[in-house]
Amino acid sequence: MPEAKRASLLLIGVDRYVLSACHRLGVDAVTVYGPYARDNGLQEIPDGGTAVFCDDHRNPEAVLTALHRAGLAGHRFDAVQTTDERALVTTALLGTALGCRTVDPGTAVLFRDKFLQKQRVRAAGVRTARTWLVEDIHLLDGDAPPLPFTPAVLKPVAGAGTELTSRVRDDAELVASARAYRRRRTPNRTFVAEEFMAGEEWTADGVVSDGEVVFYGLGEYGASCLSVIESGAPLRMRKFDPHAERWTYDLAGPVVHAALAALGARDGVFHMELFHDRGTGRIAFSECALRRGGALTQEEIHCKFNVDLGEAAVLCALGESPAPAVKVRPGTVGSSYLPSRAGVMLSCPTPEHLRQLPDVEFARIDVPPGTVLPDAFGATSQRIGQVMFTTASAGLLDQRVEQTRSWFLDRLRVMPHEVFTRQLRDWNRDAGETDYADVLYDPDGR
Incomplete structure (x- = not known):
């Protein structure tokens, strides 16, 4: 019996969890990526996969011409998929041009344009700004x-x-x-x-297949994303337990389902943000993306619910129905960005060091030594590193976050910029490095 043909998936942008799922599922993946992924090097394309470089993976012309140069002009893809928010419409257009499965271009527009998105959701009777x-x-x-x-x-x-x-x-x-x-x-x-809508900012991360929500997990930010940008404080997240905090699912569930239906979501992974008014108990829609949430969303959802969003994204792209074997982990799962200081980073604790701290489940450092750290990060996609915790309670999570941030900051070595040369000499001397003081030649002492 001839071997069954492997499914072929065109990936726009690099997503290590999607690539890992393709490998496990036996899917032939072709990844088109741009200069940022090549220069950053954090997410590498594993050996055995096909990688195609182009000037801008968010530009349909750049992607198509790169595929032609790579000898893939006549290749038959089964689907096109992306985790890159800004490449969603490009992915829809490419799928249409290549004659394979992808998100509908009109639906992609609704999931990208925040003005059109809120118009559509409001017209469906969902409370929003x-x-x-x-x-x-x-x-x-x-x-x-x-x-x-x-x-x-x-x-x-x-x-x-x-x-x-x-x-x-x-x-x-x-x-x-x-x-x-x-x-x-x-x-x-x-x-x-x-x-402007006051209240707690919640998240919903899940999977929709054939227009039906097959899984979603709720969570919250420690502070709204806007206030994080305004204050410069590290971002924090935690997931709600569907048993111990069932009320959150009862409250937000109708809004999640109604918003996705209004936007025409058919197949894929989604990340939605909501506002909870504690005074009135009402939920309002904020915005929704048809891709996995950023930061440690993949890791938090997998840890708390035993659901691999990377694998779900691959199956949805190919038109297969994910059947998540949800298994809720008791206790609290949450994460935090690590604190930073402005200057040139010389060194910091490694992920291995961080994982040895109490209740740390996972850690990642996103920038290497030598990186110039700004006074403040200008977007929630920017950070020095991230840590995920598993604790017995939300209160203990708060403690672990503060302890870990303090521990990390004490061990973060950053050379400040915009200082006098004398200050740099003093700084190196105090840091225990070689003393770069002026010396005199002494023929006897050599």
């Missing part, structure tokens, strides 16, 4: 019409990771932000102002 479109932020100036609501959250209409996101309290702050973006010549020009 009012929105106001700014077609070109660079042209917004003193003669701009007044905001229809204040305060508001200003963000790129198709952004990600809270990048270029700010809170504006009145028309003057809106114009000031617009002028700042114009001075910076930001590539993002179309923005949306959203009605």
